[in-house]
Amino acid sequence: MADVVMEEGPEAAEARDVTDFILQDILAGVLLPGTWLKQIDLERRYKCTRPEVRRALDRLAQKRLVEHVPNRGYHVYEPDGRRAQEVSEIRIILETAIAATIVSNAAADEIAKLRKLADHFDLMVLNGTMLELYEANLAFHRQLLTLGGNLELVDLITEIRQRTSSAPVSQWRTRARVEQSGREHHQMIDAIAAGDVESLKALVRQHILQR
Amino acid sequence: MADVVMEEGPEAAEARDVTDFILQDILAGVLLPGTWLKQIDLERRYKCTRPEVRRALDRLAQKRLVEHVPNRGYHVYEPDGRRAQEVSEIRIILETAIAATIVSNAAADEIAKLRKLADHFDLMVLNGTMLELYEANLAFHRQLLTLGGNLELVDLITEIRQRTSSAPVSQWRTRARVEQSGREHHQMIDAIAAGDVESLKALVRQHILQR
DNA sequence: GTAACCTAAATTGGCGCCAATTTTGGATAC
DNA sequence: GTATCCAAAATTGGCGCCAATTTAGGTTAC
Numbered sequence: 001m002a003d004v005v006m007e008e009g010p011e012a013a014e015a016r017d018v019t020d021f022i023l024q025d026i027l028a029g030v031l032l033p034g035t036w037l038k039q040i041d042l043e044r045r046y047k048c049t050r051p052e053v054r055r056a057l058d059r060l061a062q063k064r065l066v067e068h069v070p071n072r073g074y075h076v077y078e079p080d081g082r083r084a085q086e087v088s089e090i091r092i093i094l095e096t097a098i099a100a101t102i103v104s105n106a107a108a109d110e111i112a113k114l115r116k117l118a119d120h121f122d123l124m125v126l127n128g129t130m131l132e133l134y135e136a137n138l139a140f141h142r143q144l145l146t147l148g149g150n151l152e153l154v155d156l157i158t159e160i161r162q163r164t165s166s167a168p169v170s171q172w173r174t175r176a177r178v179e180q181s182g183r184e185h186h187q188m189i190d191a192i193a194a195g196d197v198e199s200l201k202a203l204v205r206q207h208i209l210q211r
Numbered sequence: 212m213a214d215v216v217m218e219e220g221p222e223a224a225e226a227r228d229v230t231d232f233i234l235q236d237i238l239a240g241v242l243l244p245g246t247w248l249k250q251i252d253l254e255r256r257y258k259c260t261r262p263e264v265r266r267a268l269d270r271l272a273q274k275r276l277v278e279h280v281p282n283r284g285y286h287v288y289e290p291d292g293r294r295a296q297e298v299s300e301i302r303i304i305l306e307t308a309i310a311a312t313i314v315s316n317a318a319a320d321e322i323a324k325l326r327k328l329a330d331h332f333d334l335m336v337l338n339g340t341m342l343e344l345y346e347a348n349l350a351f352h353r354q355l356l357t358l359g360g361n362l363e364l365v366d367l368i369t370e371i372r373q374r375t376s377s378a379p380v381s382q383w384r385t386r387a388r389v390e391q392s393g394r395e396h397h398q399m400i401d402a403i404a405a406g407d408v409e410s411l412k413a414l415v416r417q418h419i420l421q422r
Numbered sequence: 423g424t425a426a427c428c429t430a431a432a433t434t435g436g437c438g439c440c441a442a443t444t445t446t447g448g449a450t451a452c
Numbered sequence: 453g454t455a456t457c458c459a460a461a462a463t464t465g466g467c468g469c470c471a472a473t474t475t476a477g478g479t480t481a482c
Contacts, residue, residue, distance in 0.1 A: 040433070051466060054435090058266060059273055071434060071473050086363035090305065097304040152297035152374070160367065251463070262436060265465090282443050282464060 018056040021046050023162070026065060026076055028131045033078045037066060064163055084164040091157060091208050096201040098148030103200060105147045106192045114192070117143055118185035125178050133178070140185055147192075177210060229267040232257050234373070237276060237287055239342045244289045248277060275374055295375040302419050305368060307412040309359030314411060316358045317403045325403070328354055329396035336389055344389070351396055358403075388421065 022042065025031045042053045057074045060066045066074045106114075117140040124136040138158065145154045172178040184207045191199040233253065236242045253264045268285045271277045277285045317325075328351040335347040349369065356365045383389040395418045402410040 038433070049467070050434095055266075055269060058269070062270055062273060072475095073434065083363055086361045089361055090364050090367065093305055093308040094301065097308070150297045150300055152294055152371075153301050156301065156367075156371065160363075163363070249463070260437070261464095283445095284464065 018042070018046050018048050018052050019059050022056055022060060023065065024131055026060075027134055027162075028129075031076055033076050036073055036075045038073060063159070080164065087160050087164050088208050090160060092205050094153060094157060095145065095204045095208070098145070098150065098153065099200045099204065100197045101149055102144065102147040103192050103195055103197050105149060110147060111189060111193050114140070114143055114189050115186075118182070118189060121185060122182045125182055133172075137181070144188065181207065181210075229253075229257050229259050229263050230270050233267055233271060234276065235342055237271075238345055238373075239340075242287055244287050247284055247286045249284060274370070291375065298371050298375050299419050301371060302368060303416050305364060306356070306415045306419070309356070309361065309364065310411045310415065311408045312360055313355065313358040314403050314406055314408050316360060321358060322400060322404050325351070325354055325400050326397075329393070329400060332396060333393045336393055344383075348392070355399065392418065 022031065022037070031037065037057065039050060039053045039057070042048075042057075043050055046053075057066060057068070061068045061074060064077065066076050068074050117136070121133070121136040121140055124133045128136065138161075142154055142158060145157060148154070172181065184203055188200055188203045188207070191197075191203060233242065233248070242248065248268065250261060250264045250268070253259075253268075254261055257264075268277060268279070272279045272285060275288065277287050279285050328347070332344070332347040332351055335344045339347065349372075353365055353369060356368060359365070383392065395414055399411055399414045399418070402408075402414060
């Protein structure tokens with residue numbers, strides 16, 4: 001239970017920060033790649049002050065989700081195929097490297113917890129907004145990665161997922177792909193329950209590459 | 212040559228930013244772990260304005276090099292053994308994963324370039340400041356990692372090296388260890404030249420773990 | 423119709439200022 | 453000597469304002 005509380009607590013608190021509001025709109029495809037983010041528009045949109053907007057934009061620029069052009073403002077980065085491919089490659093390296101640890105750490109209650117999050121994702125496929133879907137997906141993956149035992153790695157992967165604006169609108173191009181992602185979640189859990197490290201690795205790779 | 216220019220150009224530009232000044236002082240051990248960073252002191256120290264200081268501190272806080280305590284200010288994070296160990300583990304996973312690619316990509320001129328950087332590090336061991344040593348080390352490793360062909364990974368590793376304030380003062384506790392690092396650089400280059408992937412991996416691991 | 427120019431409007435960038443909060447140091451009580 | 457209290461000093465946090473820069477739209481020339 002403590003893990004569940006911790007996952008939901010910080011997120012609730014952070015949801016109030018302008019940085020997250022903007023990020024959510026980028027990820028949801030509301031603020032499209034190439035869009036110029038005018039500070040005064042953002043003030044009005046998110047009902048906050050200029051300094052707050054500026055801090056949020058600077059943070060997003062540091063994460064390379066938006067680009068700062070001096071005296072002109074900030075715009076959402078265009079998708080960069082090279083970067084996306086490289087980030088996927090990094091994720092595959094990291095997530096397959098900890099597959100064996102995940103499998104050996106997965107007690108029955110952890111597997112049940114994962115199954116519950118995978119079910120929640122399936123539910124969001126049916127009934128949720130794009131953002132809810134994204135967050136359900138993230139919750140599942142964070143929980144999965146936490147079994148690897150390296151908290152820095154969990155945070156790192158969560159962070160780099162955002163680097164290429166793996167927005168739902170670009171991540172899941174078809175309803176069929178979304179549903180396959182849901183099935184893959186369950187297949188990963190099956191592999192873990194069966195202690196099958198190689199299957200888990202293969203599934204992780206397939207999942208990240210979206211094939 | 213183009214690579215060398217690119218490496219030195221951005222660095223020269225960034226060296227003027229307060230974020231980097233503060234970061235350098237943290238890495239050099241001037242601003243020790245636990246030190247409270249008073250904004251008005253930093254203004255005076257780096258001869259800049261309050262907004263610049265604030266932006267720099269926020270950025271460093273985002274990178275978790277400093278911690279923000281509301282209404283009290285910012286302080287340099289204390290070393291965290293768990294985080295350092297986890298970051299090392301991540302680095303080992305990533306850097307050994309691309310060892311084969313490094314070896315296959317290493318043409319003679321690349322090897323010569325690495326050798327030159329390793330020699331430069333040795334020179335800094337003898338004659339350089341702690342900061343120059345740190346930067347020579349970083350230059351060597353960036354060049355090495357670039358051979359892996361994944362630019363995001365190069366930037367990522369550069370970034371996470373800083374997370375645990377791998378300051379020279381804590382990274383190299385003895386002169387002997389510094390000199391060994393220099394020898395290991397050359398041994399890595401030898402392994403690459405010999406096409407010996409497994410030796411390179413072992414050396415990378417040993418190097419990161421500082422044993 | 424297109425290009426160049428100019429001006430007003432819009433926006434960004436950054437500084438100064440002050441309210442809010444914390445820290446410091448002295449006075450007082452025990 | 454130690455603990456508590458209080459006021460002054462120091463610092464942080466954030467807002468308002470305005471200079472600097474860019475954009476947008478109208479006018480003129482070809």
